[in-house]
Amino acid sequence: MEGVEVANKQVIFKGFIDGIPKETDMEVKVGKIELKAPKGSSALLVKNLYLSCDPYMRGRMREFYDSYIPPFVPGQALEGFGVSRVIDSDNPDYKPGDFISGITGWEEYSLVHRTGQLRKIHPDDIPLSFNVGLLGMPGFTAYAGFFEVCSPKKGEYVFVSAASGAVGQLVGQLAKLHGCYVVGSAGSSQKVDLLKNKLGFDEAFNYKEETDLNATLERYFPQGIDIYFDNVGGDMLDAALLKMKPFGRIAVCGMVSQQSLSKTEGIHNLFCLISKRIRMQGFLQSDYLDLFPQFLEYVSSYYKQGKIVYIEDMNEGLENAPSAFVGLFSGKNVGKQVVHVADE
Amino acid sequence: MEGVEVANKQVIFKGFIDGIPKETDMEVKVGKIELKAPKGSSALLVKNLYLSCDPYMRGRMREFYDSYIPPFVPGQALEGFGVSRVIDSDNPDYKPGDFISGITGWEEYSLVHRTGQLRKIHPDDIPLSFNVGLLGMPGFTAYAGFFEVCSPKKGEYVFVSAASGAVGQLVGQLAKLHGCYVVGSAGSSQKVDLLKNKLGFDEAFNYKEETDLNATLERYFPQGIDIYFDNVGGDMLDAALLKMKPFGRIAVCGMVSQQSLSKTEGIHNLFCLISKRIRMQGFLQSDYLDLFPQFLEYVSSYYKQGKIVYIEDMNEGLENAPSAFVGLFSGKNVGKQVVHVADE
Numbered sequence: 068m069e070g071v072e073v074a075n076k077q078v079i080f081k082g083f084i085d086g087i088p089k090e091t092d093m094e095v096k097v098g099k100i101e102l103k104a105p106k107g108s109s110a111l112l113v114k115n116l117y118l119s120c121d122p123y124m125r126g127r128m129r130e131f132y133d134s135y136i137p138p139f140v141p142g143q144a145l146e147g148f149g150v151s152r153v154i155d156s157d158n159p160d161y162k163p164g165d166f167i168s169g170i171t172g173w174e175e176y177s178l179v180h181r182t183g184q185l186r187k188i189h190p191d192d193i194p195l196s197f198n199v200g201l202l203g204m205p206g207f208t209a210y211a212g213f214f215e216v217c218s219p220k221k222g223e224y225v226f227v228s229a230a231s232g233a234v235g236q237l238v239g240q241l242a243k244l245h246g247c248y249v250v251g252s253a254g255s256s257q258k259v260d261l262l263k264n265k266l267g268f269d270e271a272f273n274y275k276e277e278t279d280l281n282a283t284l285e286r287y288f289p290q291g292i293d294i295y296f297d298n299v300g301g302d303m304l305d306a307a308l309l310k311m312k313p314f315g316r317i318a319v320c321g322m323v324s325q326q327s328l329s330k331t332e333g334i335h336n337l338f339c340l341i342s343k344r345i346r347m348q349g350f351l352q353s354d355y356l357d358l359f360p361q362f363l364e365y366v367s368s369y370y371k372q373g374k375i376v377y378i379e380d381m382n383e384g385l386e387n388a389p390s391a392f393v394g395l396f397s398g399k400n401v402g403k404q405v406v407h408v409a410d411e
Numbered sequence: 412m413e414g415v416e417v418a419n420k421q422v423i424f425k426g427f428i429d430g431i432p433k434e435t436d437m438e439v440k441v442g443k444i445e446l447k448a449p450k451g452s453s454a455l456l457v458k459n460l461y462l463s464c465d466p467y468m469r470g471r472m473r474e475f476y477d478s479y480i481p482p483f484v485p486g487q488a489l490e491g492f493g494v495s496r497v498i499d500s501d502n503p504d505y506k507p508g509d510f511i512s513g514i515t516g517w518e519e520y521s522l523v524h525r526t527g528q529l530r531k532i533h534p535d536d537i538p539l540s541f542n543v544g545l546l547g548m549p550g551f552t553a554y555a556g557f558f559e560v561c562s563p564k565k566g567e568y569v570f571v572s573a574a575s576g577a578v579g580q581l582v583g584q585l586a587k588l589h590g591c592y593v594v595g596s597a598g599s600s601q602k603v604d605l606l607k608n609k610l611g612f613d614e615a616f617n618y619k620e621e622t623d624l625n626a627t628l629e630r631y632f633p634q635g636i637d638i639y640f641d642n643v644g645g646d647m648l649d650a651a652l653l654k655m656k657p658f659g660r661i662a663v664c665g666m667v668s669q670q671s672l673s674k675t676e677g678i679h680n681l682f683c684l685i686s687k688r689i690r691m692q693g694f695l696q697s698d699y700l701d702l703f704p705q706f707l708e709y710v711s712s713y714y715k716q717g718k719i720v721y722i723e724d725m726n727e728g729l730e731n732a733p734s735a736f737v738g739l740f741s742g743k744n745v746g747k748q749v750v751h752v753a754d755e
Contacts, residue, residue, distance in 0.1 A: 126686075135686050300681065319684045333677020337644065340663045340693030342479050347691045349684030 078173035113151035119199035205233035211355035221246035229298035233403035280306035308336035378402030422517035457495035463543035549577035555699035565590035573642035577747035624650035652680035722746030
């Protein structure tokens with residue numbers, strides 16, 4: 068197939084947005100691409116197999132340059148984590164047929180210049196798509212956040228919000244493996260059921276059915292919370308602050324950043340930080356990449372032993388990527404949202 | 412004087428309050444006290460010389476028992492840090508004439524049962540009253556907060572709010588001694604002048620003259636803030652969050668706890684915690700008491716060398732204690748607020 072020019076379906080970013088992403092912020096178009104990595108480019112021409120839908124991508128849809136990651140470019144395809152197969156390589160570290168995981172385009176074929184961020188995958192008995200979930204950025208976010216930011220101790224009481232999501236479902240399982248008591252919140256009875264019956268959480272609740280989150284957390288944590296892994300911010304963070312135990316830790320992760328998009332009511336209970344000596348810490352998984360090998364070893368090993376499971380929500384076809392992505396922001400996805408673009 | 416019954420002027424706590432303390436929440440009354448420590452009590456009968464007015468005391472005026480310190484008892488004298496002289500002792504560790512510092516009553520004479528929390532003072536060339544300020548809880552709050560919570564490095568950019576207060580004035584000086592660049596905020600031009608010309612801050616501003624705190628902090632910290640020592644919370648915290656540098660630290664101290672008293676607008680910029688990987692941590696000085704001896708050594712030594720100064724606002728007479736205390740909440744005090752009750 069090398070050197071052949073083929074049709075290349077793409078999901079184009081139409082322009083900067085405010086608020087929640089809509090399907091109409093993206094457009095599926097068909098362009099052309101030569102299946103060749105140009106000589107001297109050190110690039111790879113890859114076929115994209117799986118694309119990851121992650122909440123942080125919303126931050127790249129704003130015209131805001133003072134972040135850890137630049138915005139998307141209007142008129143060009145979105146970018147995100149993916150699993151791909153190398154078709155042509157101008158890079159000595161990769162050869163056609165290699166499977167890779169890393170940042171790629173939301174399109175059928177991509178020319179990947181930034182090869183430093185790629186990871187070569189050796190397909191084994193773990194699904195390829197897990198490389199953007201359990202074994203990818205979300206899984207590593209859970210691992211680094213839980214072990215490096217939360218300083219967990221056996222027997223501690225752990226609360227996880229957005230607990231059935233790409234990150235939360237692993238946080239809870241890591242906490243259980245570490246000997247903690249774990250409660251998760253999620254937004255449907257189906258998710259609550261998965262948390263309790265498939266993911267091994269001690270308890271779980273549907274926050275949409277709760278009218279008083281303070282009372283809810285009092286019910287699930289009469290003794291208080293040692294660790295809150297916060298994937299949502301807002302009212303849940305305020306309620307958790309009130310229930311934290313002395314010397315508790317709050318890892319601030321992911322979606323709380325959406326508060327930057329619209330003026331929410333604000334957080335009122337930070338006074339608890341003082342009397343309870345709470346440490347509240349934001350983090351990015353990318354600061355802990357030296358731990359990635361040990362993470363892979365740890366999680367793969369438990370997965371193969373059947374002691375970690377991982378729930379994916381798999382959408383079929385690149386043309387369904389916009390709706391899959393948009394669904395993240397209403398909690399439509401059950402588990403890690405992935406788009407299946409092509410077979411190997 | 413032992414065994415004699417004398418008049419004992421007291422500042423009585425009238426009852427639990429909401430909101431900001433008023434002078435009428437307290438009442439000066441004259442009772443009687445026998446100048447004797449009862450046999451078998453292990454207590455001390457002391458004459459109070461200096462009483463400390465501290466913002467945390469407001470928390471003890473609420474009927475709220477789930478704090479690190481119980482509320483005041485309505486109908487009884489307030490309590491607080493003070494410097495006292497022992498008149499009678501039933502405790503082998505203390506003898507009449509000893510000077511002590513610790514929690515005592517807001518009254519002329521007190522019977523102190525909780526002797527474990529007292530510290531014996533050896534009067535030297537440091538003013539006795541400094542034992543409730545520079546060498547007392549506020550000074551140690553500055554020391555523990557700055558060195559143990561802020562993890563300062565030489566050359567870092569430090570912002571201190573309520574910077575001329577009992578804690579802030581020492582935080583700034585410790586930061587300067589540590590090789591940091593320090594800017595303070597305060598609520599009057601007189602305080603700004605003290606910060607710049609007496610306390611050695613690099614810059615200072617009067618927040619009451621600023622209309623846009625984001626622009627203000629941009630002006631003083633074009634390169635960003637590494638450490639924010641937060642004594643106020645609220646809008647200043649929101650503005651500082653936006654100006655923090657990656658891996659910045661925010662020590663949350665003292666008065667932010669007042670947010671618990673009235674529903675404020677809330678903090679909106681916590682999303683910065685993630686992209687900037689900020690650690691925000693509340694603390695109580697009492698958790699670091701093992702460092703108290705090294706704190707005393709450090710601060711006394713610099714003070715005696717003239718490298719640390721300390722500004723007190725000294726009110727005369729126990730009957731003026733209520734107004735002195737109330738003045739804290741409008742920023743009337745210039746420096747550490749102390750009440751001089753009696754000479755030695």
